[in-house]
Amino acid sequence: MSRGYFIDKCPHCGGVLRQRSNEQNAKLHAVLADIAEQKEWAGKKLDVESWKRLMTAAWCRAESGGVEIVPAIDGHGFDIIYRRTSRMNKKELSELIEYATAWAIEQGVVLHDHELAA
Numbered sequence: 001m002s003r004g005y006f007i008d009k010c011p012h013c014g015g016v017l018r019q020r021s022n023e024q025n026a027k028l029h030a031v032l033a034d035i036a037e038q039k040e041w042a043g044k045k046l047d048v049e050s051w052k053r054l055m056t057a058a059w060c061r062a063e064s065g066g067v068e069i070v071p072a073i074d075g076h077g078f079d080i081i082y083r084r085t086s087r088m089n090k091k092e093l094s095e096l097i098e099y100a101t102a103w104a105i106e107q108g109v110v111l112h113d114h115e116l117a118a
Helices: 022-038 048-062 090-106
Strands: 068-071 078-081
Touching (some): 022 048, 022 090
Antiparallel strands (some): 068 078
């Protein structure tokens, strides 16, 4: 069996329902690291995890999956609920990587050589 992230198993047969590769995960994080290193958003530098959240939410909206904006449970402001990358399959993660890469290029981010399989 190939290495990767096993996300869900069928409750009936135990078969893997979703899987993404370590290479995909590494590529996404490399692209996000380049963005985090070179871009400011809302007047400040953001870390890789924050960029991952922004990219995932934007990709979800672009793919018509949308995100939910709900009142915060403590009554102070709002929170955004969106898909987690750990719940994405190979195809979805490839699309997210392509989305983040295209956005970075449009924004003038210099991407380092990320020749990992998407």
